[in-house]
Amino acid sequence: MSAVAAAPDFSLPSVAGHPVALADLHADGPALLLFVSEECPTCVLTLRRLAPVVAELSDAGVRVAAVFEDALEVAARVARRTGFDGVVLAEPAPYEVSRAYSLASLPTAVLVDRSGAEVGRVVGWDAAGLRTLLSVPVTDEPPVRKPGCAAKNTYDPEELRLLDSGGFDELEEMFERGWTDGLPVVPPTIERVDAMLGGRDRSVLLGEMAPSVARVTLERVAACAVLAGCRPDYFPVVVAAVEAVLEPAFNIGGQAVTTQPCGQVLVVNGPIRDAIGLNGSVGALGPGWRANMTIGRALRLVVSLTGGGFPGRLDRSTLGNPGKVAMCFAEDEDVSPWEALHVSRGFAADASVVTVVGADAPLSISDHRSTGPSELARVLGEAAAATWSPNWWPLGGVSLFVICPEHARSFAEWGWSKQRVVESLFDSVVRSAGSLRWGETTPLVNGASDDQLIRKWDSPEDIMLVVAGGEAGRYSAVFGPCLGMNTEPISKEVQWNT
Amino acid sequence: MEYVSPFDERARVAEPLAPRRADLTGATVALLDITKRRGDEFLDRVEELLEGCGASTFRVVKEIFSKPAAPEIIRQIANRGDLAVEGLAD
Numbered sequence: 001m002s003a004v005a006a007a008p009d010f011s012l013p014s015v016a017g018h019p020v021a022l023a024d025l026h027a028d029g030p031a032l033l034l035f036v037s038e039e040c041p042t043c044v045l046t047l048r049r050l051a052p053v054v055a056e057l058s059d060a061g062v063r064v065a066a067v068f069e070d071a072l073e074v075a076a077r078v079a080r081r082t083g084f085d086g087v088v089l090a091e092p093a094p095y096e097v098s099r100a101y102s103l104a105s106l107p108t109a110v111l112v113d114r115s116g117a118e119v120g121r122v123v124g125w126d127a128a129g130l131r132t133l134l135s136v137p138v139t140d141e142p143p144v145r146k147p148g149c150a151a152k153n154t155y156d157p158e159e160l161r162l163l164d165s166g167g168f169d170e171l172e173e174m175f176e177r178g179w180t181d182g183l184p185v186v187p188p189t190i191e192r193v194d195a196m197l198g199g200r201d202r203s204v205l206l207g208e209m210a211p212s213v214a215r216v217t218l219e220r221v222a223a224c225a226v227l228a229g230c231r232p233d234y235f236p237v238v239v240a241a242v243e244a245v246l247e248p249a250f251n252i253g254g255q256a257v258t259t260q261p262c263g264q265v266l267v268v269n270g271p272i273r274d275a276i277g278l279n280g281s282v283g284a285l286g287p288g289w290r291a292n293m294t295i296g297r298a299l300r301l302v303v304s305l306t307g308g309g310f311p312g313r314l315d316r317s318t319l320g321n322p323g324k325v326a327m328c329f330a331e332d333e334d335v336s337p338w339e340a341l342h343v344s345r346g347f348a349a350d351a352s353v354v355t356v357v358g359a360d361a362p363l364s365i366s367d368h369r370s371t372g373p374s375e376l377a378r379v380l381g382e383a384a385a386a387t388w389s390p391n392w393w394p395l396g397g398v399s400l401f402v403i404c405p406e407h408a409r410s411f412a413e414w415g416w417s418k419q420r421v422v423e424s425l426f427d428s429v430v431r432s433a434g435s436l437r438w439g440e441t442t443p444l445v446n447g448a449s450d451d452q453l454i455r456k457w458d459s460p461e462d463i464m465l466v467v468a469g470g471e472a473g474r475y476s477a478v479f480g481p482c483l484g485m486n487t488e489p490i491s492k493e494v495q496w497n498t
Numbered sequence: 499m500e501y502v503s504p505f506d507e508r509a510r511v512a513e514p515l516a517p518r519r520a521d522l523t524g525a526t527v528a529l530l531d532i533t534k535r536r537g538d539e540f541l542d543r544v545e546e547l548l549e550g551c552g553a554s555t556f557r558v559v560k561e562i563f564s565k566p567a568a569p570e571i572i573r574q575i576a577n578r579g580d581l582a583v584e585g586l587a588d
């Protein structure tokens with residue numbers, strides 16, 4: 001430690017948004033300047049270890065300022081991550097202040113008295129030296145001494161050029177904050193969130209979401225929609241989907257944390273599909289269409305970020321499932337020979353409706369050769385017989401079948417209505433209890449006689465059909481249910497053109 | 499740059515833990531069965547052990563494991579029990 005008179009004056013930008021001069025810092029008492037940089041591990045250690053005594057120093061009349069040899073955004077991030085609550089200043093290249101203080105290495109702590117004179121400095125992490133300099137308890141946790149790194153004002157021009165190319169990256173900042181599902185996101189600036197809200201009251205409360213019992217406001221939903229990459233005209237669909245999952249009968253709290261691979265599937269019906277470009281045709285289950293991908297993703301970000309059901313933390317899903325990333329598609333009402341899903345569920349044909357289903361990953365079902373409706377229905381049903389578990393009968397939950405246009409057209413040409421297909425699926429998938437009594441099976445199977453017939457579904461109401469997919473190819477799919485959640489599909493009308 | 503957080507940033511206050519008992523003699527212990535399979539067998543064994551320590555027990559059962567306990571269940575545990583043991587997961 002050495003004492004040097006007359007600390008060089010400066011005025012530097014602060015994260016508070018206004019410049020701060022040395023004279024401001026020692027106007028009412030001593031000031032402690034911590035010269036640091038992001039790349040230096042000893043600087044990070046010093047900030048982390050001094051963070052707990054900043055309040056105590058402040059109470060003693062000492063203002064503590066970290067002076068970063070970094071861009072302001074970097075300084076703000078490091079301060080936040082280390083819990084440093086003092087003044088945060090930034091001095092990017094060419095580091096004139098650092099040079100004026102003759103800094104050779106970082107961190108360097110400089111104590112300036114009320115008159116502006118330097119009264120002491122400590123170089124590197126030196127617990128005893130800092131305790132003496134500051135007269136506050138500084139942790140004795142090892143290491144008690146640790147050398148720092150060269151100050152950037154000592155770097156040669158080539159080193160500085162390389163460092164400058166690694167400046168603040170807004171997309172990396174989103175990862176730092178944890179505002180992601182693992183993919184890059186669109187930063188939710190105030191301007192973007194305002195555009196997403198489109199003049200709606202940001203404080204409107206849609207409900208509270210388990211597991212974190214978070215208040216789900218329109219503003220937070222808009223932030224998630226921006227993060228997901230939604231356009232503002234998608235927002236009414238996202239809001240309707242969030243309203244749907246917040247219904248207690250959907251049990252999002254259970255779905256968000258279970259070890260099951262439970263995702264949320266969104267089916268959209270009505271005129272908003274075409275208005276915003278939601279795909280129900282070729283490749284409907286993704287990827288490739290912005291509306292499909294980002295609306296489904298926005299709902300999942302509300303569940304995993306706002307609601308707290310984040311994978312590996314409170315979401316304990318053993319394997320996960322692509323439906324936990326994004327799963328949203330339109331029913332192709334123009335191609336379907338049948339009544340649309342939302343009409344079957346009691347809505348007007350010209351209403352725009354989101355239906356949310358808690359479901360496992362989709363299982364593809366190929367059939368290019370069936371020659372009659374019973375045969376095709378049996379193929380679809382027997383595929384679904386393996387969902388959840390091949391010997392878990394009845395399922396006790398809803399299965400969502402996505403019927404491709406070629407299969408739907410065949411059923412229609414054979415004269416079968418949607419209800420007839422549902423009833424055939426229900427009736428044709430049946431086994432004797434004796435054949436199911438292996439591995440883990442249901443109490444119903446265990447209690448039945450060997451030749452008692454057990455169906456895969458409790459009732460035809462547990463079979464939901466929608467039509468989607470490309471015009472060519474005979475591939476349908478089934479989303480099996482997530483069981484034990486007591487979840488019901490929920491439909492909400494989209495309030496979009498009012 | 500200012501951003502709008504997707505999180506509910508309200509500060510949460512952690513509820514303090516109830517005082518720990520040094521001795522189970524005379525304690526009334528609520529055994530919460532969340533209806534996961536074989537949870538009742540687990541609680542049967544816990545009950546035996548507790549009774550061996552001089553505690554008495556009573557059972558409460560959730561409607562389904564995947565949803566929060568009904569307020570009435572929580573009230574019963576709070577009103578009658580000194581301690582609670584939950585048979586969690588399977």
